[in-house]
Amino acid sequence: MRHRILIVEDQPDIRKLITMTLEFGDYELHEAENGDDGYHKAIALQPHIVLLDVMMPGSMDGLQVCAKLKQHPAHRGTRIIMLTARGQQTDIDAGLKAGADAYLIKPFSPLELMDLVDDFIDGRALATA
């Protein structure tokens, strides 16, 4: 079984970089370019992990997508990793408050990303798959 990962990031370069990094693993990758699209894809795809940028255009940013997903009964087990710009502490605090499981600070380390994703995949029951 391939684990599904949804990448929600508005910057195409960063999105591409994350995709290229995670392609080294055996994951089923999906992309969304804004919060609204990301939320709807998360509902439809039921990913195991969502990588979520904090700042995005549209009516929902990463924090709001995170909070809504964590409130959704089918997504309480979904792991959410927030991507925050320049490690703004307010973003980190807000992300954790919204229910995020972890955060990566931009510029993020692809190695840390891989490790984090691997840890989450190895460490959870994957009952929602």
Add this chain to the structure above:
Amino acid sequence: MNPVMATFFDALNDGVVIVNPQGQVQYANAAGSRLLGATVGQNFPDPTVLKGLLDMVAGYLKPPVRIPTGGSPGSARNQMATVTPLPLPNTFAITVQNVQEQTFFQTTLNNLFDFLNIDLAQPIERFSAGVDRLAREHEAFADDETCRTLRESGASISLSLQRMKALATLFKTTALVDRERLPIASMVKEALDLSAERIADRRLSVHVDGLDKELPPIYGSRIWLTRAMAELIDNAARYSGDTTTIEIGLRCTGTHVLLHFRNHGKFMPRHLGGHPVYVPFHRVSDYVRQKKMPARPLVGQAPDASLGCGPGLGLPMCERIVALHGGRIQMPEIGGDELVEFVLEIPTGAPSQGDEALDIQQAQRYARDMATIMQRMRQRRERPA
């Protein structure tokens, strides 16, 4: 270098130079050649940075090493170069952030601010104060037409100057379009506080609605947008009828947050121009002054424009601030000559960043980690099942 990677590095604004352990340049992107004067095949031109590299290679310095540039003619001055080993044998990267444009604009702004505050403001304020003193101390002079013209001109120049100073002060604070997540409700309260004195003076009441609603995210500059709100509130207070109410409402459409500022009075006369949004505040105040104030200042009274012209940024600047956040200021038809409304419309969500190049630090981290990731994957493949 791989042509795709070369194109990628050339797209960066920051300088990237790849050298061998002796400091000979193996590759320089376009910005690296321009900012650092690096030429492939030659030694890295900045002797200070070169020495830092050699010391690091010899093990005297721990990577990454940050060294100020500027040791050779033609190289970027007063910037920090970062020297790091790359995950390839005998290969090192020297990078320097391109801050030349930023430094230039910052210096220009500082010079403008000092010019306004010192070179321009002081003689103008001395001139205005001198003419006022003359009028106070010499009655004949106060009645003189020339004196009156001088005082009016002085007051007008002082107000323009205050407006320029307000602008320059704002420019010195933060980027016009920052990317802060904005707490709209507390910004409205902050803007109201800035106008509290005028609201109290005019015995106005303020009715606020919708501040407690859950709003979609708004990103931008807290300082600049709060100032634009304060200008709208101040203007509403300035031109409201005495003891009336200013109404402020906050609501959301799917894509925008709308802030309404409504007063009962002459916030802006409709007949001024076909597109009233572009009427600057001072024209509105000119109108009010013509209608409400005596044609000539009373003897002994300075031509103070406290009721008419304000020292604020003016509507065009406020409109520009909002426009740079992707929004606009509108004045909808709501009926009734005495009821005037401005609507500040700001799009939700962060400004799009799609056209920005990948920043140098991200590229560095990617390059540094990739070799490890690839090695790890290779080991996994080779591991017996």
